[in-house]
Amino acid sequence: MTNDAKKDELLKKLADGVLKFEEEEVATAANEVLALGFDAYEAIMNGLAKGMEEAGRLYEEEEYFVPELLLCADALYAGLNILRPHVKIEDRQKSRGVVVIGTVQGDVHDIGKNLVKMMFEVAGFEVHDLGKDVPLEKFVEEQLKTNAELVCLSAMMTTSMLGMERIIKMIREKNPEVKIMIGGAPITQEVVKKFGADGTANSASNALREALKMVASLRKMG
Amino acid sequence: MSVGKTSREKVLELLNGKRNGELLCFSGMGNVTTEGMKQTGIRFAESHTDASKMAALAATTHKLFGFECAVIPFDVAIEAEIVGCPINFYTRSHPLEILYPTVKExxxxxxxxIKLPSDLSRAGRVPLVTEALNLLSDDLKGAVAIGTYIMGPFTIAGQTMExxxxxxxxxxxxxxxxxxxAVYTxxxxxxxxxxxxxxxxxxxxxxxGACSDVLRPALFKQLVEPQLRRIFDQAPHPLVLHICGKSNGIMDSMNRVGAGALSVDQKNDLRETRKTIGPKPILLGNFxxxxxxxxxxxxxxxRAVQECVNGGVDAVWPGCDIWPTVPTENMNALMQAVKNARKGRN
Incomplete structure (x- = not known):
């Protein structure tokens, strides 16, 4: 087998392993990537992340549900923990952006937030995770402290998403350029518009895609 | 004909499966408003731990707007508290801040x-809710239906376990x-x-917690439906089954559990639901x-009231708790629109 064919086979094993939530297969393939001297960052992006993206697609099609996504995430982390220490320094320094993320006060649901956070980590963002039930002003403080380009707010319940509108106002007052993404079950494009956010996404992979677009547009402006 | 019947009688008839042609507007979930808080001077954060404040606030939506029920409690953490989870009541938050109690741990x-209390009537805030139910009965004197709610077993599991x-x-x-x-059931x-x-x-x-945004419909059928069947078989009626979030894929399961009425939110396609369950079951929603x-x-x-009516609901019923900051003119518009739709139907 040629080197390229072997590499493609391993990338496919990583992606399939994530998709079928086979932690051991993913770990084995990740170790093989390192043993054969293939690029760790490429294996993360074109192997692990690709598998998660496919899982996100299946979620949108109602083939997969939250339990399946959580098991995919476990498999992804099994590979990420092996590969990440071997990402070349120059790739590591090429931060895709700085993100502040958290679930808003009054809400303790963090599964969606954690999945989005994982995709950001996979792609090489610098992620500042504030956790769940986060007081509104904490988002503003953290954005200022880290100079984050992107703030991501999560809420699972209609009864807790209201705080988002105020956080968005508070952040915009201090820093009008920062991009704000909101997500969670009650969030629709309509809510995004009403609250003055910049976007939302219905899966973790789409959240990453949106985030990459937002950061790129910011950097173009800058 | 329903002339001469109290609002409470009409609501209970409907929930017992008897349609009398009259379109009602009520809820099985929280529906207090900041207007009600202003009128009574009761802070939201204090109403969860004080029976008389809870009862007084619960009656305001009927008194101010003619909403056809009074429902307590206002939060969804009662059950988790009963089995020992500490609760955050946000009592130190800003007085105007509306925050619902959450499970801390x-x-x-x-x-x-799981240790179920030997005397449930004295566990957690159960005595407080039962006292508030008594106070509401005294206040409303049988004129308005008094509702309460309990989380389903899978939802309690999600609130008490990681x-x-x-x-x-x-x-x-x-x-x-x-x-x-089985224990939570x-x-x-x-x-x-x-x-x-x-x-x-x-x-x-x-x-x-078991809606199809989260759980595969096949798992709902396998894990949740049998427990709900037991609840609707053994607990005192009338009982409504409410599932917000995606629910069309589990409508047949929901319809099989023996509920007096089914409640869904705006994510439900009502026409599809009617196709699945047929004309007989009482359907509440999905405002x-x-x-x-x-x-x-x-x-x-x-417009939204009309959409509910066109979708075939038996009562215009909010798909979730009414968020308290609802503007007075919108509450009035809701009640007026239901009244007009009622005339259109009769």
Whole structure:
């Protein structure tokens, strides 16, 4: 087998392993990537992340549900923990952006937030995770402290998403350029518009895609 | 004809499966408003731990707007508190801040960890809710239906166990989840008996944790439906089954559990639902209590009421708790639109 064919086979094993939530297969393939001297960052992006993206697609099609996504995430982390220490320094320094993320006060649901956070980590963002039930002003403080380009707010319940509108106002007052993404079950494009956010996404992979677009547009402006 | 009947009688007739042609507007979930808080001077954060404040606030939506029920409690953490989870009541937050109590710490890992109290009527805030039910009965004197709600077993499991663990073992070891759900089903039945004895006219079982945004419909059928069947078989009626979030894929399961009425939110396609369940079951919904009622205009409200009616609901009923900051003109528009739709139907 040629080197390229072997590499493609391993990338496919990583992606399939994530998709079928086979932690051991993913770990084995990740170790093989390192043993054969293939690029760790490429294996993360074109192997692990690709598998998660496919899982996100299946979620949108109602083939997969939250339990399946959580098991995919476990498999992804099994590979990420092996590969990440071997990402070349120059790739590591090429931060895709700085993100502040958290679930808003009054809400303790963090599964969606954690999945989005994982995709950001996979792609090489610098992620500042504030956790769940986060007081509104904490988002503003953290954005200022880290100079984050992107703030991501999560809420699972209609009864807790209201705080988002105020956080968005508070952040915009201090820093009008920062991009704000909101997500969670009650969030629709309509809510995004009403609250003055910049976007939302219905899966973790789409959240990453949106985030990459937002950061790129910011950097173009800058 | 329903001339001469009280609002309470009409609501209870409907929930017992008797349609009398009159379109009602009520809820099985929280519906207090900041207007009600202003009128009574009661802070939201204090109403969860004080029976007289809870009862007084619960009656305001009927008194101010003619909404055809009074429902307590206002939060969804009563059951988790009963099995020992500490609750955050946000009592130190800003007086105008509306925050619902949340579970601070999830203390259950498996069925073996769950200790149901030997005397449920004295556990957690159960005595407070039963006292508030008594106070509401005294206040409303049988004129207005008094509702309460209890979380469904899967939702309680999600509130008391690490949710990601619960969801993963639902796939990997469903039999372990079934054990947990069986214990919580017992809790739900006992709680329903306690509330019913204290004067609750109807009870809504809220099983939103098992909606199809989260759980595969096949797993709902396998794990949740049998428990709900037991609840609707054994607990005192009338009982409503409410599931917000995606629910079309589990409508046949929901319809099989024996509920007096089914409640869904704005994510449900009502026409599809009617196709699945047929004309007989009482269907409540699916008015959007935030995007329309709070954020919309009175004409949005009017349009949304018409959509509910066209979709075949038996009562215009918010798909979730009404967010308290609802503008007065929108509440009035809701009640007026239902009244007009009622005339159109008769």
């Amino acid at each position: 999830k203390v259950i890992r498996s069925a073996g960890d 949710l990601s663990d619960l969801l993963k073992i639902s796939l990997k070891k469903p039999e372990e989840v079934a054990e947990v759900l 017992e809790l739900v039945i006992q709680l329903a008996e306690t509330y019913s004895a204290a004067g609750a006219d109807y009870i809504t079982i809220r099983e939103m 959007d209590p935030f995007n329309i009622l709070v954020k919309g205009t009175p004409s949005d409200v009017k």
